[in-house]
Amino acid sequence: MNERTSPQNALDTMRRLSAAVLAVSRHLATDEVLQTIVATARELIGAEYAALGIPDGAGSFAQFLVDGVSDEQWAAIGPLPRQHGMLAVMLQDPAPQRLADVREDPRFRWWPKAHPEMDAFLGQQIRDGDEILGALFLANKDGGFTKDDEELLGVLAGHAAIALRHARLYERERELAITRERNRLARELHDAVAQKLFALRLTSQAAAEVLDTDPARARAELEQVATLAKEAAEELRSVVVELRPAELEEDGLAVTLRKHVEVLDRVNQTAGGPRVTFEGEDVKALSPAAEEVLLRVAQEALHNALRHADAATISVRLREHCPAGAKSCGGALLEVVDDGAGFDPATVRRAGRSLGLVSMRDRAKSVRGRLDVASAPGAGTTIRLEVDRGRAA
Secondary structure (H helix, E strand, O other), X not given: OOOOOOHHHHHHHHHHHHHHHHHHHOOOOHHHHHHHHHHHHHHHHOOOEEEEEEEOOOOOEEEEEEEOOOHHHHHHHOOOOOOOHHHHHHHHOOOOEEEOOHHHOOOOOOOOOOOOOOOOEEEEEEEEOOEEEEEEEEEOOOXXXXXXXXXXXXXXXXXXXXXXXXXXXXXXXXXXXXXXXXXXXXXXXXXXXXXXXXXXXXXXXXXXXOOOOOHHHHHHHHHHHHHHHHHHHHHHHHHHHHHOOOOHHHHOHHHHHXXXXXXXXXXXXXXXXXXXXXXXXXXXXXXXHHHHHHHHHHHHHHHHHHHHHOOOEEEEEEEEOOOOOOOOOOOEEEEEEEOOOOOOHHHHHHHOOOOOHHHHHHHHHHOOOEEEEEEOOOOOEEEEEEEOHHHHO
């Protein structure tokens, strides 16, 4: 800040800058980060207009976001601008550009007819090392832009670069998580359903071969065919349900879980089955992999409860995880609770019937989560998964 800035003004500026940085870093999706950057820059500096351009590497912009321009004005302006005039300067020269009147600068070219009139101009690159992620443009401020404004925008641009990098890493991780999940489902489809269908084929052939010579054996083989067909259908239905893309990115984990539970509840109420309920809210800043694991563990636990528990009610709960003795909360806690028949986990392990527990434990382990299964005959079952934000990352 310059020497004329009073302590109170400096404090106010620091508060505004802190609020701006927090606003930019709060989001994980790239589009949300970009829109927040341009709106926050305009508010922080007190400009009438703000814009953020993301270059496409081919002489134009992959994205160009504005703040302070109405939707009608933006539609009238026309297509995204190409990199010319001051827009090109901003992507070629790393130095900030602060002009009293952009129209009087020899590097200025033109703007479309519907473009609002602008005079005072302040521009700043958003960089990550040597890579230019984009450029911020501000225009029109009473009294023009000051050196303080330039310094503030520089600080904001630095934090914007970090937020953009994190958002892109987050989305890349989400894509990798989706790919891993598709590969896992492909393996399950082959291992479970394909084997059942192979057994179904062999059994039906055996029934055909003894149909005339041993009707009793043929009848037994056909009964086995019916059993195998039912099991194959159940396996296939389970995999198909998982193949449905969970709208985690659009809706968030809590909304996705709530929708899933509501569908199950409607189906089970129609069939006279247990009541299925959900309570909870989204937990912020979880990795895509952690969200995927929480969703899949909830689905597996619900599947087990509906199939084996003979319960009257099944509840799914999701909330922020607050470890005992911790100064702050972080991560997520998922609980799936039923009031059904329950079981002895030790007996189930010895009998080799894991009820999906192995799958759930493997999923929890993949994000360094902690899975706990509490159950006893006649006492219902509680599946509890804790995922700490730092550990899951």
